[in-house]
Amino acid sequence: MSAPPGEDLVNQWESEQARLRLQVVEEDTEDWQRSPDFSGLERVGGVDLSFIKGDEVNACAQLVVLSYPDLEVLYEDSRMVTLTAPYIAGFLAFRETPFLLEALQRLERNQPKLRPQVVFVDGNGVFHYREFGLACHLGVLSGLPCVGVAKNLLQVQGVHKNEQHQSQIAALQKGGDSFPLTAASGKVLGKALRSSDRSCKPVYVSVGHKISVTTAVRLTHSCCRYRVPEPIRQVAKDATKALKTSKYRRPLKICHLWECA
DNA sequence: GCGACAG
DNA sequence: ATCTTGTCGC
Structure with a gap:
């Protein structure tokens, strides 16, 4: 008797997350963070x-490095990749991490002086079913401080997008205001942050690696010109542009009736 | 059956 | 994730 398709893989992924989870550092480790x-x-x-x-x-896998505090682009790298893992909520890292790591390794090899001191990741860190989202995964495997920033709320560990949550959002007055996302256990897994004065919809910030929640939120706010922090906004923009222009252009396959046998 | 589901 | 036009506001 074999397990339903996919279940073995998910079980394996869960134990991998549990193993790597032990290596996450949820405190500030760098001088600049203080x-x-x-x-x-x-x-x-x-x-x-x-x-x-x-x-x-x-x-298209993309890495950008911006200057701080000016947020000017210092480096960008884009590469077409072919994914193997499917997207399953809670296991995003197994789909994306290998290619993000490769980009960081190319930077390390070619321009080590441009190594980022912190990496913003599109997705959650410890605000996750098993407290080990993409930002933690990339952080542990790369050794770099990482911050997770999700654009949508993941309902996890008793955090719900209910009326209470909505009223907390409504109470965020200005850019930089935030409220904690507290698990049923009482642990603060992350914070909802109003990232700018003009955006009402918050972003969800959580620790990836080698940074505290408080610092992660303060840093995220200081990198926001718009709702999404500039490093993520830049990288998404450039990747989309790369896809639409030169790099990814293949003729559509022509379907012939006689191939449909 | 219904709702949830980072990217 | 991606699609797509206009529209409202400063």
């Missing part, structure tokens, strides 16, 4: 994968 104005912080990174409609397999 500084009121982040002095000493000069480079912030962003990573992302972009897709084309109807293609779940091919994607």
